[in-house]
Amino acid sequence: GAVVSQHPSWVICKSGTSVKIECRSLDFQATTMFWYRQFPKQSLMLMATSNEGSKATYEQGVEKDKFLINHASLTLSTLTVTSAHPEDSSFYICSASYRLAGLYEQYFGPGTRLTVT
Amino acid sequence: QKEVEQNSGPLSVPEGAIASLNCTYSDRGSQSFFWYRQYSGKSPELIMFIYSNGDKEDGRFTAQLNKASQYVSLLIRDSQPSDSATYLCAVNTGGGNKLTFGTGTQLKVEL
Numbered sequence: 201g202a203v204v205s206q207h208p209s210w211v212i213c214k215s216g217t218s219v220k221i222e223c224r225s226l227d228f229q230a231t232t233m234f235w236y237r238q239f240p241k242q243s244l245m246l247m248a249t250s251n252e253g254s255k256a257t258y259e260q261g262v263e264k265d266k267f268l269i270n271h272a273s274l275t276l277s278t279l280t281v282t283s284a285h286p287e288d289s290s291f292y293i294c295s296a297s298y299r300l301a302g303l304y305e306q307y308f309g310p311g312t313r314l315t316v317t
Numbered sequence: 318q319k320e321v322e323q324n325s326g327p328l329s330v331p332e333g334a335i336a337s338l339n340c341t342y343s344d345r346g347s348q349s350f351f352w353y354r355q356y357s358g359k360s361p362e363l364i365m366f367i368y369s370n371g372d373k374e375d376g377r378f379t380a381q382l383n384k385a386s387q388y389v390s391l392l393i394r395d396s397q398p399s400d401s402a403t404y405l406c407a408v409n410t411g412g413g414n415k416l417t418f419g420t421g422t423q424l425k426v427e428l
Contacts, residue, residue, distance in 0.1 A: 243405075244418050246415075291358075303368060308353075308361045308363075309360060
């Protein structure tokens with residue numbers, strides 16, 4: 201399968217600071233990248249959809265000014281959590297999608313565990 | 318009604334048995350269907366996908382799709398303790414590349 205990397209794998213930051221998470225598709229060009237958040241023992245929650253060269257589309261209830269997404273190339277998307285607060289502590293997972301034989305396949309990165317103190 | 322529904326479980330099966338995981342979806346226009354496995358504390362891993370009615374086999378895994386009943390399932394033969402995880406059903410709707418996920422079924426394979 202296709203490989204997606206995320207960096208960092210975990211990060212601890214102080215309340216009020218910003219954190220940037222990188223998502224890379226290593227062996228394919230991703231038409232779209234997605235950002236999810238998952239709280240303990242809960243299901244995946246889609247935050248936003250990101251297409252290369254265009255503005256991200258945010259899901260209802262997700263603050264676009266707080267979660268800044270940049271998708272500068274077909275292999276790289278970044279999520280910046282601005283002015284992070286303890287309630288932003290979560291497992292952030294990106295995925296990358298590409299089209300093969302008319303179908304879109306989506307592969308996940310390993311995730312970034314964010315802890316805000 | 319949720320768009321993609323799964324029984325949260327836990328589903329417990331003995332080692333060596335067949336585990337059957339089920340998923341229903343509401344959008345009749347859905348075109349492709351995915352099963353992901355997620356271990357605790359890890360990100361989801363794609364197991365297999367299916368888009369035609371019938372069965373699709375890959376090793377110990379078989380996906381089954383019935384579009385008329387809006388039902389997709391995953392069978393795991395010869396279940397192993399290492400199969401213990403949460404299994405997520407995901408459905409591609411609207412013809413785009415966005416997936417709608419179920420809440421997952423927790424599978425426990427017991428020795």
